Every structure is written in C-alpha cells, then in structure tokens.
Amino acid sequence: MNGKLRIRVFAHSLVSDWNHGNAHFLRGLSRALVRLGHQVRSYEELGAWSLANLIRQEGETAIEAVDDFRRIYSELDIHFYKNDATLEGFLEEELKEVDLVLIHEWNDPSVANKVLAFKEKYGFKALFHDTHHRAYTRPGEILKFHLHKVDGVLAFGEAIRRIYADGFGVPRVWTFHEAADAEVFAPRREKQETDVLWIGNWGDDERTRELMEFLLQPASALQGRRIVAYGVRYPENALEQLRQSGIEYRGYLPNLKAPQVYSRSALTLHVPRRQYANGLSGIPTIRVFEALACGTPLVCSPWTDTENMFRPGQDYLCVPDGPSMRAAIEGLLGDDAARAQLGVSGRETIEKHHTCGHRAEQLLGIYEECA
Numbered sequence: 001m002n003g004k005l006r007i008r009v010f011a012h013s014l015v016s017d018w019n020h021g022n023a024h025f026l027r028g029l030s031r032a033l034v035r036l037g038h039q040v041r042s043y044e045e046l047g048a049w050s051l052a053n054l055i056r057q058e059g060e061t062a063i064e065a066v067d068d069f070r071r072i073y074s075e076l077d078i079h080f081y082k083n084d085a086t087l088e089g090f091l092e093e094e095l096k097e098v099d100l101v102l103i104h105e106w107n108d109p110s111v112a113n114k115v116l117a118f119k120e121k122y123g124f125k126a127l128f129h130d131t132h133h134r135a136y137t138r139p140g141e142i143l144k145f146h147l148h149k150v151d152g153v154l155a156f157g158e159a160i161r162r163i164y165a166d167g168f169g170v171p172r173v174w175t176f177h178e179a180a181d182a183e184v185f186a187p188r189r190e191k192q193e194t195d196v197l198w199i200g201n202w203g204d205d206e207r208t209r210e211l212m213e214f215l216l217q218p219a220s221a222l223q224g225r226r227i228v229a230y231g232v233r234y235p236e237n238a239l240e241q242l243r244q245s246g247i248e249y250r251g252y253l254p255n256l257k258a259p260q261v262y263s264r265s266a267l268t269l270h271v272p273r274r275q276y277a278n279g280l281s282g283i284p285t286i287r288v289f290e291a292l293a294c295g296t297p298l299v300c301s302p303w304t305d306t307e308n309m310f311r312p313g314q315d316y317l318c319v320p321d322g323p324s325m326r327a328a329i330e331g332l333l334g335d336d337a338a339r340a341q342l343g344v345s346g347r348e349t350i351e352k353h354h355t356c357g358h359r360a361e362q363l364l365g366i367y368e369e370c371a
Contacts, residue, residue, distance in 0.1 A: 005099045005367065007033060008124075009042040010115060012106040014078055015069060017255040018054035018062075019201055019232050022106055022131050024255050024286045027073050028181030028356030029363070034075045036360055043094070045111070046080040057232070058252050065254035072184060072256055083111055091118060098124040100367050102154075105130045109144035116149040125370045131156040131178060133275040135163045143168070151370040154363075157283030158307055174366055177309065178286045180293035182355040184256065187295035187347060188263040195225040195333055197265035197296075199253060199287060202234040206273040212241075214271050214301040214319075218326040219245040225333070230261070255290075262294035267332050267339060269325075270300040270316075282306030289354055292316065292346030297339040299328050309354065315346040 009030060017023040026042075033040045044051075054062045081090050095101070095118045103112045103126060112128075119126050128150045135142045136159070147153070147164075152172035155161040164173040198215055202208075219227045229242060230253035242249045253261060262268060268291050276283050281304045288310075291298045298316040305312055312318055317332075319325045332339050 005033075005038045005364070006097060007038055007040045007100045007102065008094065008098050009040065009102045009104070010107050010112065011042060011044055011104045013044045013048050013050045014042050014073075014076060015044065015066060016048075016051035016054045017065075018050045018058070018252065019203075020050035020106075021255075021286050022104060023050070024181075024290065025131070025178040025356065025359075026104065027069075027076065028179070028184070029359055031073055031075055031181070032356040032360035033363070035357075036364070038364075041077045041079060041094075043079050043081055045083050045108070054252075061252060061254065065256070068254060068256045083108060087111070088114060091115060095122050095124065098122065099371075100124060101126045102363075103128050103145075103150070105132055105134070105142065105145075113146045113149075116146050119149055125151045125367060127152050127154055127366070127370070129154045129176070130160055130164070133160075133273070133280055135160055135168075136279055137275060139163070139167070152366065154366070157280060159280045159282055172370070174362075175307075176359065176362065176366075177284070177307075177354070178289060179354045179356050179359045180286075180289040180350050182293050182350055182357075185259050185262075185290045185293035187343065188259060190260060190263040192264055192266055193226070194228045194261075194265040195267070196222070196227040196329060197261065197268040198227070198229045198247075198271070199231060199258060199261070199268070200229075200271065201231040202238050203273075206275065207271055208238075210271050210274060210277075210301055213322040214325045215269060216241055216245040216247070217322045218329060219247050221326050222246075222329060225329075228265070258290060259294050262291060262296040265296060267297040267299060267329065270298055270303070272301065272303050277302050277304075284309060288316075289350060293350040293355075295343035295347040297332055297342040298346060299325065299332070301325065310349055311345065314342075315349050316342065 011026050030040050101124050153164045153170050154176035158175050161173045161175045164170040227247045229247050229249050232252050300318045319328050
C-alpha cells in the first residue's frame with residue numbers, strides 16, 4: 001500500500017489488561033501498523049472498568065503494569081475521553097481527515113454510534129471488530145451498535161463471521177483472527193520453577209465444569225508437582241478448591257510479565273470457555289497464540305481447530321477428558337524431547353502465520369477493499 005493511513009482505534013482499553021484480554025492483541029496490532037508507517041491513535045474512556053479495577057485491586061502491581069506498558073509500547077498514541085456532554089465536540093475534532101476507524105465491540109454502543117454518526121460527514125471507513133462470543137450468546141447486545149453504518153465487520157473466527165453475515169445480514173464480514181505480538185511473546189532462557197501453568201480468569205461460570213475436570217482434578221492426582229494458577233475474579237470457593245487441589249494461586253499477572261512466566265514453566269494448559277468448544281468451535285483465544293509464541297508446550301481441553309490454523313499433535317496436544325489430561329501432563333513432564341519439539345513447532349507456526357504483523361497486513365488489505 002502506498003501512502004500513510006490515518007487510523008483511529010476505539011477500544012475499551014489498551015493501557016489495562018485486567019480481565020481484558022482484548023488489550024493483548026490490540027496493543028500488538030496497533031504497534032505493527034505504526035511500524036508499517038501508518039499514523040495510529042487510540043481512544044479509551046476515562047475511568048473505564050478495566051483500568052479502574054486494575055488500580056483499585058492491584059496496588060503497586062498496577063503501577064508497575066502501566067509503567068511496563070508505556071515502556072514496551074512507547075510508540076502508541078493513546079488519548080482519553082469523557083463519555084459526557086463534551087464527547088461530541090471531542091469526536092468532531094478527532095475524526096477530521098481520518099482514513100480508517102476501528103471500533104472494538106467492547107465499547108459503549110452509545111459512543112460507537114456517535115463515532116459512526118460522523119462517518120458521512122468526514123468520509124472515513126469504519127470497521128467493527130468483534131473478539132467475543134456475545135454475537136452468539138447475547139446477540140441483542142451487539143445489535144445495539146449501528147452495524148448498518150459500518151463498512152464491514154472483523155470477526156475473530158469463521159463461526160462469528162457467519163453470524164454477522166447470515167444472522168445479522170451484514171454484507172461485508174471478514175474472518176480476522178487474533179495473533180501474538182511475537183516480539184514481546186518469544187522464547188526466553190529462564191530457570192524452570194513450575195511444572196504446570198494455568199493462566200486465566202475464573203470469570204462468569206463460563207467454564208467452571210471444565211476447570212474442575214481439566215485443571216483441578218488432574219492437579220489433585222499429580223502428587224509432588226508444582227502447579228501454579230494466575231488470574232482474577234476468583235471467588236472464595238474457587239480459591240479454596242485450588243488450595244485443596246494443590247494449586248498455588250498467584251493472582252493477577254500483567255500480560256507483559258506472561259512471557260517470563262511461560263518460559264519458567266515446563267508446560268501450560270488451555271481450557272477454553274465452553275462457547276469456544278461447541279457452537280464457536282474453531283476460534284482460538286489469545287492465550288493459545290501467546291503460549292505457542294513463547295515456545296511453551298501447550299495441552300488443551302477439547303477444542304477443534306476447524307479452520308486449520310495449527311497442527312494438532314505437533315504444535316499442541318488436545319485431550320478428550322480429565323484422565324487423559326493427567327496422562328498427557330505426566331507424559332510430557334517425563335519427556336524433555338517431546339516438550340522441546342512441541343515448543344519449537346508451536347513457535348514456528350506463529351512466526352509463519354499468526355503474528356500481529358500478519359494481521360496488520362490483512363487489515364490494510366481489507367481497507368483497500370473498502371476504499
């Protein structure tokens with residue numbers, strides 16, 4: 001593409017990743033676009049939920065997490081707005097002479113729709129970016145957005161793309177998977193301190209049964225192994241279950257610390273929310289990309305790669321049930337060569353197909369189609 005694009009990104013947050021995995025990919029995508037020579041500016045609401053909770057819940061860790069983000073992603077230009085009477089005037093100034101506006105689905109629909117109201121006046125292209133299962137589980141929430149005004153939708157899996165195209169009647173929808181920032185998420189030489197690693201939020205009972213079967217029960221049977229869990233929004237009963245299973249809970253892990261933690265673990269687990277194991281089968285969430293990018297052996301609970309993004313059995317292992325998970329963990333912990341092979345293969349697939357640089361190039365191609 002010739003010429004520099006002026007790109008504006010409206011996201012819930014790039015500064016905070018507290019219970020906000022969308023920040024991971026959006027940070028890397030934005031920086032990849034900057035490094036391709038484009039002008040990228042991001043906007044987030046002052047006082048937004050994720051950053052507010054990060055500061056309220058995590059104390060000194062919150063300050064360190066924000067400082068690390070500012071240092072590692074120093075190229076990013078982030079502006080804050082107030083969702084009040086000043087918003088319309090703010091948007092009027094910011095959206096002049098813009099080529100492309102990317103609106104992530106975790107924005108307030110009223111904000112997104114005010115952005116889209118300027119589209120005809122200023123002539124920019126607008127793409128709606130969906131990286132969640134709400135189109136499948138709570139479609140009414142998505143239909144609050146003025147989708148008839150966007151130039152297209154970026155859906156983070158083929159199953160979501162079909163919902164927008166066939167269910168919502170959006171004429172132009174592209175499958176636009178997440179990806180790893182392969183510069184930040186890369187293999188490191190670290191002393192191993194953990195046998196099994198789980199990174200994930202307990203959340204809204206979307207995978208409680210799955211965590212019992214594929215994390216807690218295998219952990220209980222793995223005597224003498226050091227198993228560690230990171231994440232937020234764990235209720236007290238969940239914390240007690242972790243303790244009873246012999247799992248050490250370490251709380252919030254800033255995402256930019258994750259590569260170091262991955263590299264210190266012999267292997268890591270992926271337990272997708274049940275939506276991604278049934279109706280939305282084929283959509284890998286961001287943790288898959290990041291773990292593989294770090295070269296960490298990955299074992300998954302049931303998940304079908306219907307879009308052929310990876311090489312099951314070569315890039316990662318997938319098991320059908322809890323006993324199989326225990327057996328796979330024990331087998332890998334006793335086989336250094338097998339773990340090394342998984343790590344190398346996973347990283348290789350990320351480098352070939354699934355970096356933020358790949359997605360930036362895809363996004364520019366989509367913009368050219370729209371323009």
